[in-house]
Every structure is written in C-alpha cells, then in structure tokens.
Amino acid sequence: xxxxxxxxxxxxxxxxxxxxxxxxxxxxxxxxxxxxxxxxxxxxxxxxxxxxxxxxxxxxxxxxxxxxxxxxxxxxxxxxxxxxxxxxxxxxxxxxxxxxxxxxxxxxxxxxxxxxxxxxxxxxxxx
Amino acid sequence: xxxxxxxxxxxxxxxxxxxxxxxxxxxxxxxxxxxxxxxxxxxxxxxxxxxxxxxxxxxxxxxxxxxxxxxxxxxxxxxxxxxxxxxxxxxxxxxxxxxxxxxxxxxxxxxxxxxxxxxxxxxxxxxxxxxxxxxxxxxxxxxxxxxxxxxxxxxxxxxxxxxxxxxxxxxxxxxxxxxxxxxxxxxxxxxxxxxxxxxxxxxxxxxxxxxxxxxxxxxxxxxxxxxxxxxxxxxxxxxxxxxxxxxxxxxxxxxxxxxxxxxxxxxxxxxxxxxxxxxxxxxxxxxxxxxxxxxxxxxxxxxxxxxxxxxxxxxxxxxxxxxxxxxxxxxxxxxxxxxxxxxxxxxxxxxxxxxxxxxxxxxxxxxxxxxxxxxxxxxxxxxxxxxxxxxxxxxxxxxxxxxxxxxxxxxxxxxxxxxxxxxxxxxxxxxxxxxxxxxxxxxxxxxxxxxxxxxxxxxxxxxxxxxxxxxxxxxxxxxxxxxxxxxxxxxxxxxxxxxxxxxxxxxxxxxxxxxxxxxxxxxxxxxxxxxxxxxxxxxxxxxxxxxxxxxxxxxxxxxxxxxxxxxxxxxxxxxxxxxxxxxxxxxxxxxxxxxxxxxxxxxxxxxxxxxxxxxxxxxxxxxxxxxxxxxxxxxxxxxxxxxxxxxxxxxxxxxxxxxxxxxxxxxxxxxxxxxxxxxxxxxxxxxxxxxxxxxxxxxxxxxxxxxxxxxxxxxxxxxxxxxxxxxxxxxxxxxxxxxxxxxxxxxxxxxxxxxxxxxxxxxxxxxxxxxxxxxxxxxxxxxxxxxxxxxxxxxxxxxxxxxxxxxxxxxxxxxxxxxxxxxxxxxxxxxxxxxxxxxx
Numbered sequence: 001x002x003x004x005x006x007x008x009x010x011x012x013x014x015x016x017x018x019x020x021x022x023x024x025x026x027x028x029x030x031x032x033x034x035x036x037x038x039x040x041x042x043x044x045x046x047x048x049x050x051x052x053x054x055x056x057x058x059x060x061x062x063x064x065x066x067x068x069x070x071x072x073x074x075x076x077x078x079x080x081x082x083x084x085x086x087x088x089x090x091x092x093x094x095x096x097x098x099x100x101x102x103x104x105x106x107x108x109x110x111x112x113x114x115x116x117x118x119x120x121x122x123x124x125x126x127x
Numbered sequence: 128x129x130x131x132x133x134x135x136x137x138x139x140x141x142x143x144x145x146x147x148x149x150x151x152x153x154x155x156x157x158x159x160x161x162x163x164x165x166x167x168x169x170x171x172x173x174x175x176x177x178x179x180x181x182x183x184x185x186x187x188x189x190x191x192x193x194x195x196x197x198x199x200x201x202x203x204x205x206x207x208x209x210x211x212x213x214x215x216x217x218x219x220x221x222x223x224x225x226x227x228x229x230x231x232x233x234x235x236x237x238x239x240x241x242x243x244x245x246x247x248x249x250x251x252x253x254x255x256x257x258x259x260x261x262x263x264x265x266x267x268x269x270x271x272x273x274x275x276x277x278x279x280x281x282x283x284x285x286x287x288x289x290x291x292x293x294x295x296x297x298x299x300x301x302x303x304x305x306x307x308x309x310x311x312x313x314x315x316x317x318x319x320x321x322x323x324x325x326x327x328x329x330x331x332x333x334x335x336x337x338x339x340x341x342x343x344x345x346x347x348x349x350x351x352x353x354x355x356x357x358x359x360x361x362x363x364x365x366x367x368x369x370x371x372x373x374x375x376x377x378x379x380x381x382x383x384x385x386x387x388x389x390x391x392x393x394x395x396x397x398x399x400x401x402x403x404x405x406x407x408x409x410x411x412x413x414x415x416x417x418x419x420x421x422x423x424x425x426x427x428x429x430x431x432x433x434x435x436x437x438x439x440x441x442x443x444x445x446x447x448x449x450x451x452x453x454x455x456x457x458x459x460x461x462x463x464x465x466x467x468x469x470x471x472x473x474x475x476x477x478x479x480x481x482x483x484x485x486x487x488x489x490x491x492x493x494x495x496x497x498x499x500x501x502x503x504x505x506x507x508x509x510x511x512x513x514x515x516x517x518x519x520x521x522x523x524x525x526x527x528x529x530x531x532x533x534x535x536x537x538x539x540x541x542x543x544x545x546x547x548x549x550x551x552x553x554x555x556x557x558x559x560x561x562x563x564x565x566x567x568x569x570x571x572x573x574x575x576x577x578x579x580x581x582x583x584x585x586x587x588x589x590x591x592x593x594x595x596x597x598x599x600x601x602x603x604x605x606x607x608x609x610x611x612x613x614x615x616x617x618x619x620x621x622x623x624x625x626x627x628x629x630x631x632x633x634x635x636x637x638x639x640x641x642x643x644x645x646x647x648x649x650x651x652x653x654x655x656x657x658x659x660x661x662x663x664x665x666x667x668x669x670x671x672x673x674x675x676x677x678x679x680x681x682x683x684x685x686x687x688x689x690x691x692x693x694x695x696x697x698x699x700x701x702x703x704x705x706x707x708x709x710x711x712x713x714x715x716x717x718x719x720x721x722x723x724x725x726x727x728x729x730x731x732x733x734x735x736x737x738x739x740x741x742x743x744x745x746x747x748x749x750x751x752x753x754x755x756x757x758x759x760x761x762x763x764x765x766x767x768x769x770x771x772x773x774x775x776x777x778x779x780x781x782x783x784x785x786x787x788x789x790x791x792x793x794x795x796x797x798x799x800x801x802x803x804x805x806x807x808x809x810x811x812x813x814x815x816x817x818x819x820x821x822x823x824x825x826x827x828x829x830x831x832x833x834x835x836x837x838x839x840x841x842x843x844x845x846x847x848x849x850x851x852x853x854x855x856x857x858x859x860x861x862x863x864x865x866x867x868x869x870x871x872x873x874x875x876x877x878x879x880x881x882x883x884x885x886x887x888x889x890x891x892x893x894x895x896x897x898x899x900x901x902x903x904x905x906x907x908x909x910x911x912x913x914x915x916x917x918x919x920x921x922x923x924x925x926x927x928x929x930x931x932x933x934x935x936x937x938x939x940x941x942x943x944x945x946x947x948x949x950x951x952x953x954x955x956x957x958x959x960x961x962x963x964x965x966x967x
Binding site for chain 1: 327328329330331332417421422423425426429430432433434436437448449450451452454455457458459461462465466663664665666701702703815816
C-alpha cells in the first residue's frame with residue numbers, strides 16, 4: 001500500500017465517518033424543530049406564527065451548519081491528489097471521496113432545509 | 128510464514144484440509160439445523176422468505192378473484208379483511224425485509240472477503256425467530272384467526288377487544304418478535320460492514336452493496352424501534368386496558384398512527400434500497416465498466432435514508448393535522464425524489480458509457496426501473512396534500528404502492544436471483560425461461576396495476592370486499608384480476624426454472640466476468656468462504672488486480688490456514704480497514720435455536736393470555752442467553768497473538784471501541800434508545816393533546832421526590848460501574864467485586880424508587896392516558912434497571928471465575944456501555960415524570 005500523503009496534510013487525514021452525516025443531520029434537526037414548533041404552537045395556542053424569529057433563527061442556524069460542513073468538505077476535497085474517481089487505496093483518495101460525498105450531501109441538505117422552510121412563507125394558519 | 132511457503136502444493140493442500148475440517152457443516156438429520164455458517168443460514172432464510180412471498184401472493188390472488196366481477200360472493204367480508212391484512216403484513220414483514228437480510232447474510236461476507244459475518248450464531252438466532260414468528264402469523268389464517276385490521280392496524284378498531292379478536296394480538300406479538308430478528312440482523316450487518324472488511328478496503332473502495340446495506344441497517348435501527356414502542360402501548364391497551372389510544376379516557380388513536388408511520392415510511396426505503404443495491408453490483412458487470420458517480424450513489428443512499436424519516440405524515444394527510452405540518456411533510460416528500468432520481472441517472476449513465484451485454488439479469492433490472500419510475504411519479508402526485516385528499520384510501524394508492532414495491536423490490540430481487548443463482552448453486556438459470564418470465568411479469572404488473580389508477584380515480588375504495596355494478600368499474604377490475612393471474616404465471620415460470628436447475632451442468636466460476644469479490648466463490652461449494660483474505664487495492668479487484676484470483680486461491684494473502692482448528696476472520700478499522708485483530712467465530716450450536724424458541728414462546732403464550740407460562744418462557748430465554756454468552760463469547764485465547772502471513776501478527780483478543788462486540792452493544796442500545804424515545808414522544812404527545820397537563824384531577828402523581836431518588840440511585844449505579852471498570856483494569860478484583868455489588872444495590876434501589884413514585888401516589892393506569900404513560904415510562908426504565916443488575920452480576924461472575932481479567936475486559940467494557948445508555952434513560956424518564964409536571 002503506497003500512500004504518498006504529504007506531511008502537511010497529515011492532520012486532515014484523521015477523520016471519522018461521522019462528518020459525512022453532519023449536513024443531513026442538520027436537515028433532520030431542522031425538520032424536527034420545524035415540526036415541533038408548528039405542532040406545539042398549533043396545539044397549545046391555535047395559531048403558529050407567534051414566534052417567527054425562532055423559526056427564522058433555526059433555519060439560518062441549520063443552513064449555517066450545513067454551509068460550514070460543506071466549506072470544510074470543499075477544502076478537504078482540494079487536498080492534492082489524483083482526480084476523481086478516487087479509487088486508489090490511499091488515505092488521500094479516501095479523504096477526497098468522503099469530502100466529495102459530504103459536499104454532495106451538503107447540497108442536498110440545503111435544498112431540503114429550504115423546502116422545509118417554504119411552507120412557512122406561504123401558510124399563515126393552523127387549519 | 129513467508130510468501131514463498133505458499134509455493135509448496137503440499138502445504139496448500141494441508142491448509143485446505145484444515146480449513147475444510149474447521150468449516151465443515153454439521154451432518155445428520157437433526158444436527159444440520161445447528162449450522163450457523165452464512166451460506167447455510169442465508170439459504171434457509173432466502174428460501175423461507177420466498178415461500179412466505181408465494182403464500183402472500185396467493186392471498187393476493189384470492190382477493191383479485193373476489194374483485195373480478197361486481198357483487199361477487201366468492202369470499203365473505205370477514206375473510207377478505209383477513210386476506211388484505213395478511214397479504215400486506217406478510218409481504219412487508221415476512222418477505223421484503225427478511226429477504227434483504229437473507230440476501231445480505233449470504234452475500235456480504237463474500238463481498239467483504241470475510242470468512243463469515245462477525246456473529247454467525249446471531250444470524251442463526253435471527254433466522255429461527257423469523258421462521259417461528261412467520262409461521263405463527265401466516266398460519267393464523269388457516270384457523271380463521273388472522274389479523275383483519277389492515278396492515279397498519281389502526282386503533283380504535285383494533286384495540287377494542289369487542290371489535291377485533293385474537294388476530295390483532297397475533298399481529299402485534301408475532302410481528303414484534305420478528306422485529307427482534309430484524310434488529311439482530313441490523314446489528315450483524317452494520318458490524319460486518321464496518322469491522323470485517325478485508326485489509327486495504329478503505330471506505331472509498333467498499334462495494335456499493337455494502338454502502339447500501341450499512342445505510343439500510345442503520346435505518347432499521349431508527350425505524351423499527353418506534354413500532355416496537357407502539358406495539359408495547361398497543362398490547363398494554365388490549366391486554367391490560369391502559370387507554371393510550373382511547374379518546375374517552377384521554378388517549379389518542381393518532382399516536383399509534385404517528386408511531387406506526389415513523390416506522391412505516393422508512394420501511395419502504397428499507398426494502399427499496401437493498402434491491403437497488405443489487406443493481407449497483409450487476410450494472411457495472413454488464414456495462415463492463417466501473418460504475419460512474421460512486422460518491423453520488425453514497426449521496427443517494429445516505430440522503431434517502433435521512434429524508435425518508437421526514438415523510439411519515441404523508442400517510443396521515445387526511446387526519447386533520449395542522450396544514451402547516453402537512454406542508455413540512457409534503458416538502459420532504461418532494462425532496463426525496465432528488466436522491467432517488469440521482470441513483471437512477473447514475474445507472475443509466477453507466478449503461479450509456481459502457482459496452483452493454485444485455486443479459487437476463489440486466490433485462491429485469493432495466494424493466495424494474497421502468498415500473499419503479501411510474502410508481503415514483505404517482506408518488507410525487509400523492510405527496511401533494513390536496514391531491515392526496517382526493518386519492519387517499521382509493522385504488523390509486525394501491526396502484527402507486529404496488530408499482531413502487533414491485534418495481535423497487537420484487538423485480539430487482541428477481542434480477543438478483545438470476546444474477547446470483549450461479550454464486551449459490553454453481554449453475555446458471557435458463558435465459559430462455561428467464562426472459563419469458565420477465566415479459567409475462569412485465570405485462571402482468573402493468574395489466575394488474577395500471578387500471579387501478581383509473582378505478583381509484585373513479586372512486587373504487589381500498590379494502591372493500593365488493594362493489595356495486597352501477598359504479599361501472601367491472602371492466603377495470605376484471606383487467607386487474609387478469610393481470611394478477613398473468614403476474615402469478617410469470618412467478619410460476621421462475622419457480623419452474625429454479626426447479627429445473629439441478630439438472631443443468633455447472634457453470635464456470637465467475638460466469639458473468641464480474642469484478643467484485645463475491646465472485647471468488649467456488650461453485651464446488653466450499654464452506655470456508657474465501658481461501659485467503661486479500662489485500663484490496665481497487666473497487667473491482669478481480670478486474671484490476673493482476674493474478675488476483677490465483678493469489679487468493681493459493682493462499683498468498685492473509686489468514687490462509689486454520690492451525691488451531693478454529694473458525695476465524697480478520698477485524699479491521701472502520702475508515703481505513705487496517706487489520707486490528709483475528710476473531711474466533713461462533714461454531715454450530717443448539718443455543719441460537721433454543722434461545723429463539725424460548726423467546727418466541729414468550730410472545731406466543733402472551734398472545735393467548737397464558738401469562739404464567741410466558742413468565743417461565745422469559746426465564747428460559749434469560750437462561751439461554753446467559754448460557755450462550757458464558758460459553759461462546761469473550762473467550763480468553765490460548766496465546767495473545769497470531770501470525771496471519773506477510774509478517775503480520777494480530778492479537779486474538781480485543782475489547783472496547785475496536786471490538787465487534789462493543790459495536791454490537793452500541794448498535795443494540797441505539798435501537799433500545801430509539802424505542803424509548805418513542806415512549807417519551809408519547810408522553811409529550813399527550814401533553815400537546817390536553818389543555819392542562821397533567822390533567823388536574825391526577826396532578827398529584829407521581830410527585831418529584833421518588834423520581835429524584837430513582838434518578839440519583841441510577842446515577843450512582845452508573846458511577847460505581849465506571850469505577851469497577853477502572854478497578855478491573857488495575858487488576859484489583861476484590862475492589863471490582865465490591866464496586867459491582869454496590870452498583871447492583873444502587874440499580875435495585877433505583878428500580879424500587881422508580882416504582883414507588885406512581886405506586887404510592889395511587890396512579891391508576893386504567894383511568895386515563897396520563898397515569899398509563901407515566902407507568903409505562905417507569906416500567907421501561909425499571910426493567911432496564913433489572914437488566915443492569917443482571918449484567919453487573921454476570922460481569923462479577925466472569926471476574927470471579929477468571930474469565931475476565933485486567934487485559935481481557937470485553938465484558939465489563941460492554942456493560943459500561945450499556946450503563947451509559949441506562950443512565951440516559953434514567954435521567955430522561957425521571958426528569959420527565961417528576962419535574963415536567965412542575966414546570967408545565
């Protein structure tokens with residue numbers, strides 16, 4: 001197993017599988033938050049738009065976390081190495097593959113969060 | 128041993144003899160059922176699932192026969208209700224999910240170049256649970272006792288014992304039992320993918336099938352437990368009259384619908400993704416090139432898995448939930464089309480870029496994609512809430528779900544059947560019969576289900592045993608019935624093809640010229656899995672690594688021998704697949720089967736209200752589990768290290784985070800915690816449903832004092848276990864014994880104090896949903912305190928018996944992990960029931 005990892009990238013190569021699921025987990029947290037926010041205020045007060053700033057804040061936070069994960073992944077994917085398809089048994093290719101997958105998931109999660117937020121733009125009532 | 132030793136044919140022959148002896152299947156009419164090797168258990172599993180599919184298919188045909196003409200009297204309404212309930216339940220619980228597990232148990236070790244999955248006996252346990260539970264649930268229709276409330280069993284129809292009979296209990300308890308086996312399989316598959324890959328197979332080289340299986344097994348961990356939580360509440364209501372779903376006593380039937388569909392929608396993707404995973408294996412083979420867009424497939428699998436948990440309410444669009452909630456779920460339902468489409472485009476692109484060999488498996492694969500896409504498009508339609516309000520509970524939905532499930536699960540499995548049959552039997556199926564069957568199936572599925580779109584839009588409701596002639600739906604229904612029988616004829620041709628297979632000659636090894644590891648398998652039926660565990664440098668090693676097959680066969684890679692006469696495989700690290708250890712695998716034994724039957728007896732006897740006998744069954748189950756663990760796990764090896772070739776020496780014992788057992792405990796406890804969160808969801812759901820909570824008349828229970836005592840005692844038990852672990856690692860056995868004894872006493876105290884809260888305040892669980900959910904949360908946590916005591920006692924006994932030492936400490940590390948989850952549930956439960964009423 002030849003593994004020509006330059007020393008200066010060494011710190012980047014120590015990663016875990018958990019980073020892959022940061023963007024979709026942010027989507028899931030935002031989704032759950034949106035659902036609970038709407039369901040609880042509808043059930044308890046009968047109308048949902050009592051705290052739109054809470055919702056907007058939650059949405060911005062989720063997008064920020066996804067953007068951050070995407071930014072890190074984008075930098076990781078630019079670690080010097082072979083071009084795609086990242087199919088060598090080296091730590092660099094493994095890193096660049098995981099980074100690409102994380103970047104793609106960040107894109108999907110961004111779309112997901114925006115989709116989730118849209119109903120609040122158009123709907124103003126519980127029933 | 129050096130590389131050159133393997134040049135000696137006599138040595139290779141001796142190694143093969145030893146491997147063959149170690150991996151030999153047990154012989155004899157009775158003994159052969161003790162086998163736990165993946166090739167045997169996987170084959171039984173597949174066959175059983177296939178038989179259940181045929182059985183459920185016949186139920187479907189009976190329904191279509193009844194609906195062929197208006198006002199038919201072939202089958203009465205009561206039987207019809209049982210038919211559609213059992214058809215759906217069996218296809219989902221006894222065919223689609225177990226079939227994915229079965230196929231994975233066969234394929235995964237081959238794909239990963241492992242001798243077997245890390246817990247072969249757990250696979251056997253899962254199989255016997257599945258068989259027993261499946262026969263119990265499926266057989267009920269022969270006694271006119273099958274469940275009849277629809278495959279989703281909505282209360283209050285199903286919880287009121289005057290409206291539905293024993294069938295509802297059979298569904299709940301029988302299928303809960305099968306869910307246990309699904310979670311067992313999920314544990315096995317996740318640990319298999321993460322820890323048993325061959326050296327060098329980093330995450331970026333993993334076969335896509337393994338990626339999909341990893342994702343799906345993780346989905347099972349989060350999808351099935353909410354249903355188990357729902358089952359617990361459901362049976363509490365049916366057997367003990369605790370009113371969780373009874374609106375007259377503060378319950379809410381919608382809680383069941385939430386818990387069911389939190390399971391039910393991911394379930395669709397749980398059965399879809401593994402079938403698509405088969406495409407990811409066969410498309411590159413027949414396109415004769417690497418799959419394009421490998422990270423895109425990972426995106427699709429992971430993205431679908433996450434999004435699928437945000438879709439459940441789209442089954443509940445007509446229940447009167449706030450429109451804004453419907454909006455969120457509608458949005459997520461539209462978003463999930465993105466990753467689903469990505470994988471389809473990846474397959475199309477790969478075929479486009481390759482030199483396609485139009486084989487029979489590929490015909491099934493492309494045909495099923497066509498069928499699936501139609502189902503996907505109607506899915507986009509019903510994801511729009513206003514459209515769904517019109518189409519809900521009509522045959523339009525029946526058409527949609529059958530296009531999705533047949534195109535997304537059944538036909539891909541047939542593709543996999545034609546593709547992998549030579550791997551299992553050494554013989555190819557007939558191309559002529561296969562293509563004939565495909566076209567019959569393809570015509571049948573469209574003739575059966577396409578007219579249902581129309582009959583549904585014209586007003587044909589689901590789950591009715593007949594319809595009046597004036598509706599004008601006779602012709603469409605007749606077409607559907609003809610299509611159903613045509614489809615059945617296609618399945619019959621496939622069955623015939625399989626029956627003729629033993630008469631055909633052996634195929635070549637790797638008959639499709641595939642590039643992935645599973646095709647190293649010998650047609651001549653060697654049980655050892657793989658001759659030597661290779662070093663992987665490519666996604667398609669058979670294509671890309673020179674002389675790969677020969678080197679594997681001549682034992683030139685790792686672990687080519689079984690000197691100590693033990694079944695072994697290599698454990699590697701999660702990300703980079705660096706070799707970490709050699710583990711000894713379970714051998715054939717009765718204990719998995721006995722455990723499955725003992726556990727099954729608990730569920731089955733409870734169904735018939737034989738609680739005394741069920742209690743005996745529980746004690747027997749516990750005894751079996753302890754016997755299994757004591758004799759078969761965390762064995763201290765005869766030497767610390769073992770050479771595996773190429774100058775590598777690996778330890779024979781590992782514990783903590785690098786060990787498969789630790790991962791298995793972690794994964795099991797994730798499932799356990801998810802089920803627990805389903806119950807906690809129930810508590811807060813009731814809070815949103817009541818003006819004041821707890822309801823005023825019941826506001827004085829359980830108080831904050833006893834819950835806080837229970838919380839503290841649980842915390843003390845956790846801390847003492849942690850201290851016992853560090854005492855053990857210092858070699859202080861006496862201190863460890865003392866600390867563990869203290870931990871047991873604290874856990875017992877926590878359980879007693881937990882019960883004291885609702886008991887002393889006189890909360891009556893039959894009176895209202897509030898005391899019922901408080902009691903349920905308490906009992907769940909007290910039961911875990913009981914488990915903690917048993918585990919601590921077990922560890923203590925292991926330490927005193929010398930089976931656990933300072934270095935060989937897997938037992939206490941795994942129990943500590945359990946205690947982390949235990950303390951979490953203690954804090955959540957007692958803070959919820961003790962403190963939340965104070966602040967709400």
